[in-house]
């Protein structure tokens with residue numbers, strides 16, 4: 001797909017994220033917005049998903065499950081459910097639960113929300129694919145704060161041990177978690193050195209919200225002959241695209257007011 | 272309308288109060304200090320507050336190590352991550368060695384609301400109750416939370432205190448005398464005994480008011496210490512009643528209903544005991560009130576059960 005088309009999709013997804021959390025009056029805009037380019041690239045340029053229940057489809061695990069508004073917006077843009085449904089996010093009876101539920105939403109490959117677990121399930125999916133001799137690939141998206149969970153490193157160790165060349169892990173390195181900067185709360189740096197030491201073929205994208213740069217880096221990484229798993233460390237801005245949310249821990253899990261949402265959407269459309 | 276306050280808010284304040292009188296108290300959080308309210312303690316005692324990052328298991332082990340060196344660590348996060356993710360650490364590093372770690376976990380139960388099933392912890396009391404050496408306290412309101420937090424520093428060994436996100440009714444005045452291990456009989460009645468924990472105590476009192484008008488006279492007992500359980504109070508209040516109801520914002524498996532039924536049956540009391548609880552299902556997204564309503568965790572829900580028990584079979 002043309003970069004300009006991807007950029008247009010990313011805009012729509014940002015607008016949908018704002019509409020979801022505003023209608024729910026709760027949810028997580030910051031970490032949803034920071035990963036928009038990563039998810040857009042995967043869903044609209046890289047992953048092969050003929051149907052959401054195709055056993056040979058590529059899989060995506062949103063290990064940072066609180067970014068559910070982003071995942072729902074991508075699946076909606078894919079045409080898996082109508083746009084109006086996004087406005088039922090987090091409401092009683094909705095398919096669109098606060099955190100993704102694989103039994104409720106077509107296209108959600110794994111139930112997540114408790115940090116540090118999704119990555120291990122992605123390793124399991126990749127292991128199953130390898131075992132069955134299937135061609136599908138597995139992609140997982142981790143938060144940088146999430147990397148503080150010990151279970152993440154158990155999963156990464158297993159991925160290298162089993163030489164899961166069909167697994168690619170994205171780290172949304174926005175350097176924010178709930179209580180502040182990741183580097184202040186509990187440093188996980190240097191991330192890329194740790195990933196390499198754990199056996200991952202790793203690239204760093206200095207502006208992970210530049211979809212062109214992200215695509216070149218990811219395409220190059222995926223084309224490499226590589227005996228084991230791969231990782232993309234994307235330096236991003238939390239809240240990207242909405243200036244009053246950008247790089248603010250306070251917008252991790254707070255919904256905008258109607259007026260703030262209007263302002264946000266205006267900025268996204270003009271951007 | 273009664274005054275409302277979240278028990279987590281009372282926790283943050285009481286913890287800070289405790290910090291002033293006991294310099295052995297240190298606090299750990301796992302990237303949720305604003306939500307658990309340990310941020311209030313951190314503001315006054317920044318050097319005694321440690322953020323473990325999103326690493327609940329390690330937080331628990333670090334607290335055990337601190338306790339082994341004479342500190343009184345309080346650890347806090349959401350109840351789901353602070354009893355589930357770290358269960359083995361609580362078991363092997365805290366409860367088995369009887370270390371002085373106080374676990375105050377917030378966002379328990381359905382009243383978490385919109386975050387949904389992954390965050391709505393309904394099994395924490397079951398898990399904590401199953402651990403030998405653990406004291407388990409579920410305060411009914413903000414007043415009792417404060418008293419429990421202050422009291423738990425003097426209880427040797429591990430303690431679990433369950434607090435919540437939502438603003439809930441304050442039922443006790445400052446003159447209330449909280450004694451760990453003692454159930455509090457709030458009102459005596461002759462027909463039905465209602466045992467409740469946590470936010471369900473206020474709803475049990477409302478139910479008793481509704482039922483009184485219909486001529487059904489209920490006891491209401493706040494069983495805030497689940498372990499050690501006040502068996503005498505439970506048996507004394509259940510004796511001679513037409514039925515017993517247990518009320519909890521928790522799964523029916525392993526919580527208040529389980530411990531009350533065990534108590535009644537082992538004493539040979541042949542009284543019926545029915546649960547108002549979450550019936551072995553996960554939660555979901557919705558507002559706190561919608562979810563409580565859906566699961567019958569309301570005064571009306573309790574009254575319905577009472578009427579069934581009261582009418583002659």
Ligand SMILES: Cc1ncc(C[n+]2csc(CCOP(=O)(O)OP(=O)(O)O)c2C)c(N)n1
Nearest residue numbers: 031113114115143144145146176177178302
């Ligand atoms: C095991 C676990 N502990 C705590 C939480 C609460 N929580 C939700 S999001 C979050 C911060 C996540 O930070 P990060 O991974 O950096 O995500 P991002 O910045 O991309 O939003 C926390 C602590 C959780 N969901 N799961």
Ligand SMILES: [Mg+2]
Nearest residue numbers: 144145176177
């Ligand atoms: Mg982050």
